[in-house]
Amino acid sequence: MFGYRVPAPDQAMLISGGKRGLSGAPFRVVTGHGTFVLPVFRKVRFLTLAMCEAEVAETCVTKQGIALTVRAVIAFKVGNDTESIVNAGQRFLSDQDQMSVLTGRIFAGHLRAIIGSMTVEEIVTERQKLATEVLDTSKAEMAKIGLIVDSLQIQSIDDGDTGYIAAMSAPHRAAIQRQAQIAQAQAAQAAAEAEQESARQQAEYARQTAVVKAQYNAEVDQAQAQAAQAGPLAQAHAQQEVLAAQTELAQRAAELRQQQLVAEIVKPAEAEAERIRVVALAEAERMKIQAEAAASHDRVALDRMLIDQLPQIVKEAAGGLAGANVNVLNGTDGLGEIAAGLVSQGLTILDSVRQGLGTQGLGTQQGRADRSGERPGLEPGE
Template identity: 30%
Template sequence: MEFGIWIVVGIVAFILIALLGVFVTKYRTAGPDEALIVTGSYLGGKNVHTDEAGNKIKIIRGGGTFLLPVFQQAKPLSLLSSKLEVTTPEVYTEQGVPVMADGTAIIKIGGSIGEIATAAEQFLGKTKDDRENEAKEVLEGHLRSILGSMTVEEIYKNRDKFSQEVQRVASQDLAKMGLIIVSFTIKEVRDKNGYLDSLGKPRIAQVKRDADMATADADKETRIKRAEAAKEAKKAELERATEIAEAEKINQLKMAEFRREQDIARANADQAYDLETARAKQEVTEHEMQIKIIERQKQIELEAKEIQRRELQYDSEVKKKADADRYSVEQSATAEKMKQMAEADAHQYRVEATAKAEAERVRLDGVARADAQRAQGESEAEVIRLKGLAEAEAKQKVAEAFERFGQAAVLDMVLKMLPEYAKQVAAPLGNIDKITVVDTGGNGEGGANKVTGYATNLMATMQETLKASSGIDVKELLENLSGKHNVRESIDALTYEMRESKHKEEAREEEPV
């Protein structure tokens, strides 16, 4: 039983495989560039073409069909286009001029069912070359006929019309073969007698003339344009150079202005720094001067107090009037010397400070100069004021000394002044570089001796001059100092006053409290 089943299965499988093999071998497809021509019985009604005689063929494009074994067969028909080179021998035109023409035509089988069926009837079973040769003969024949019906000028001047006419006439015959003309062009029309060349010479000459004129005009225009372009370029270059120069000038001016502003700012900063430095130095100088002036004042006060202390000491010791006078004169001279030294130091320091302030002032300008001058003026005014106070105090002390010690102090001052007075009198003579004496004189009283005698005469008259101007009689002072007149009386009176003063103090001390 099982064996029988396997036999049935094997038979069925064999039948299926056989049917599948038949189907695979009998199913045909057509590519995009071809048409499948199916002939035979049982073609159906789709894609079937029937000619006038009742013959049927089935055309398959871009698809496939199953061929019934024994009843149907199929052959492919190429639908690819073909390129044909069409050439004619010498053909006499309407004017009797022999010409030859070369053209190119592209043909293919039409795309409709009827055109494919017609082409299948004509070319199925033939090669591609056979089909191209037949189409070429048709085209050449029509090309020759068209050449014979036209003049050379028409062919030469209007090739498009010539090729269109050939294509129109040939298309009718090719359509009967199932072919269509895709494109047809005339490549060349020529002759062996030079007719076409002669035909074109006038035109060539005209064209050459026009070309030469056009070339000349073009050259002229070119030269004009080139000159204008060169002019414009030169103008542009000059303008550009001017702009660059102007920009450089503006840049240089800006740089100069920037440097000037920097210099001004730097100068202002330096000036401000120098001004502040000068002010600081001036303040320090003024402060130092004030300190030194105060120190000198304190020193003078101390010296004056020292003089007073010594006077009291001499009073308490009850020295002799002559010793007291001598000591007082010495102390007065010492005080005067110290005062003069203090004044000289103050004057020297003031001169140095003024010179330093002046040097700093010269380095500054503008506001610094004004500030320095104002500060210097205030400084000098303060110095003068303090000096005046110091001199007033010193003169007061001197006046007190003069009042206390009398003519002895005056005589001491006059004696110290005499050398300076003699120096100033003789100074003009020392400044004389060269002198020419005209007066020879006599007895040694003229010439150069007389010149040197001027100083001696001035010194001789100094006593009278001093007495007339200040009321001080040097001779009388010397006589009083030597005891010839009233020195003794002054001493006795001073001794009496000192004793009375001492007795009064002792009496006050003895009074009960």
């Protein structure tokens, strides 16, 4: 649109011809957005806010009086605040390349001042310290012209033909060379040890190979010998099995013959002996039964005789009472008691006779047994 201006992202737009800017600046500063600019009555200029660099190659004299050529690179830019843009615009708007020239001269002066207070050893070994001190001392001066420094890098330090830095590094080079030689010797020793170890391993492998081959040959020979002996051994085992089978057959035949002898001789003899024993027992039992029967018959005959004689015995007992003076107190009951007493006496007499006869009969039976050679109630052989 006509009259509307917009600065680039890395630019500051300076508008002059109107009202004054910050702190009485002859222009207004616009960044990050556009604005209307009245043509003819307003003038627009642009100031770069991009990163710039300046190179410094300065010969400086150290604290020891040794001249050193120092090369450095400074990265700087215009500050983003309005005050820095106004300060840089008033100084560099018509010739912005002068920012790099002026920055280089400022840092060259600070480098000479700081290197003059340091030794060569400090400058060489503490480059970052040198850069930090230069930045710190130049910060305020750079801010006055609206510039800020992002970094300062010391690229090289050269003493020319004096050879001071080379002499200073000689001990380190010697130490490094010595370490390199030691490392080389150690590497050579390690290589020799590796070769020796390889030779030992090869020898050990060869030995193990020979042992394995010898074992293999021995196993082959043993297998061949076993194969050669397999036939006779098999025949011997077969004969041994035949003999074992024949022996077992002979044992079975002997056992069978023994069983036949037992069945033909021993069993019939045992059966005959058992038959004789049973017959003897039966005969003894028969004689015992006959003896008991005979004794029982004698007892029955005696009992019958006693029973037949019992009335006569009672009569005789009652006859003895005929002349006796007996007082009967109870009448008929008293006579019954007397009669019962007589009968009881008769029965007592009968029992006594029986016992006597039984003893006599047992003696008679014992005598009969003695005469027959056997004892009643006992089996033969007892």
